[in-house]
Amino acid sequence: MPKNIGVAEVKKHFSEVMSQISQVGEQFIIEKKGKPMAAMVGLKDLEMIEGSSKKEKRKGLLAAIGAWEDYEELDKVIKDIYKNRKRSRDRKADI
Numbered sequence: 001m002p003k004n005i006g007v008a009e010v011k012k013h014f015s016e017v018m019s020q021i022s023q024v025g026e027q028f029i030i031e032k033k034g035k036p037m038a039a040m041v042g043l044k045d046l047e048m049i050e051g052s053s054k055k056e057k058r059k060g061l062l063a064a065i066g067a068w069e070d071y072e073e074l075d076k077v078i079k080d081i082y083k084n085r086k087r088s089r090d091r092k093a094d095i
Contacts, residue, residue, distance in 0.1 A: 002027035002039065010040075 005028050010017055020026040021042050028040040041049070 002029045004029045004031055004036070006030075007032050007037070 003026065005017070007030055010028070010030055017026075017028060017040065021028070021040055025042055025045075027042075027045065029036050030038045030040060
């Protein structure tokens with residue numbers, strides 16, 4: 001859960017805040033006059049946020065394709081499918 005911290009406090013203790021973010025994985029909501037204005041998160045958290053927002057934007061066929069992008073054995077699965085289709089007597093595989 002992110003910690004709320006004022007802008008003045010971040011300025012005063014910037015190095016400490018950065019250390020907590022990078023070493024401990026802490027997250028901060030930066031407030032100005034009591035209003036949340038920004039967030040400070042580590043690089044891993046940012047990559048996760050950016051990755052999830054990219055996948056959310058995809059729709060239809062692009063979403064289906066995107067779902068396979070992290071599947072490491074996709075090439076092997078496709079080769080196995082074509083190999084099995086070649087053996088099949090009811091339909092031929094055009095490769």
